[in-house]
Amino acid sequence: MRGRFLLLAALFASSLVLEAEPISFSADSVQSSLAKDKERTVLSGKAKVKTGSISITADRIELFGKDFIYLDCSGKVLVIDTDRQIRIETPILYYDRSTKLARAQGPSILQDDKNKLVLKAEWIESDGENEVTLAEVAVRIVKDKLACRAEYALYRRRENSLELSGSPSAYKEGDKYEASRIVVNTETEDIQLQGEVKGSVTDKAKPAADAASPASPPAEVGK
Numbered sequence: 001m002r003g004r005f006l007l008l009a010a011l012f013a014s015s016l017v018l019e020a021e022p023i024s025f026s027a028d029s030v031q032s033s034l035a036k037d038k039e040r041t042v043l044s045g046k047a048k049v050k051t052g053s054i055s056i057t058a059d060r061i062e063l064f065g066k067d068f069i070y071l072d073c074s075g076k077v078l079v080i081d082t083d084r085q086i087r088i089e090t091p092i093l094y095y096d097r098s099t100k101l102a103r104a105q106g107p108s109i110l111q112d113d114k115n116k117l118v119l120k121a122e123w124i125e126s127d128g129e130n131e132v133t134l135a136e137v138a139v140r141i142v143k144d145k146l147a148c149r150a151e152y153a154l155y156r157r158r159e160n161s162l163e164l165s166g167s168p169s170a171y172k173e174g175d176k177y178e179a180s181r182i183v184v185n186t187e188t189e190d191i192q193l194q195g196e197v198k199g200s201v202t203d204k205a206k207p208a209a210d211a212a213s214p215a216s217p218p219a220e221v222g223k
């Protein structure tokens with residue numbers, strides 16, 4: 001019986017085509033409702049969807065809407081976009097195939113392999129069409145020698161721009177910076193501090209032992 005469901009699902013999936021991207025799927029169990037204007041398919045157990053350069057795996061995936069352009073995914077969700085070199089891990093994901101919008105909820109990770117950047121947050125919304133990512137709540141970003149924290153982040157991938165707000169801080173090679181707003185160039189790792197600024201800078205010209213000694217505390221910077 002399960003084999004018949006999978007065969008029907010494969011035949012049905014092959015006919016679901018948007019203007020540019022086909023969609024295919026597989027799972028241990030497939031349930032479909034084809035009522036007009038209420039089309040809905042639920043994939044359970046090792047669920048997988050492939051659309052264009054994007055593959056999504058999860059414990060459960062529900063496809064709905066006209067031409068099944070909307071996906072609700074839950075349970076160990078993994079998104080891999082081979083064209084953009086983006087990877088998302090999250091417990092809950094909503095995905096719109098028409099706009100390439102992915103919205104992750106819960107402890108989530110977005111990994112940008114092209115720019116060697118990792119972003120973690122409780123809520124991440126990634127606009128694949130415009131390559132803009134919003135992140136909120138307990139945001140953590142790591143790139144090479146740079147680490148940032150904030151409550152809100154706006155990552156404009158095409159412009160190599162990362163804007164942080166909500167008690168943001170940035171750490172680079174032992175230096176710490178805090179400001180009302182921090183803007184980072186993710187290509188050069190240059191940091192711009194805006195608003196009330198403070199920070200601590202280590203003297204890199206001195207040996208590590210001297211720099212850490214009580215007689216040589218880090219220089220405090222503020223304005």
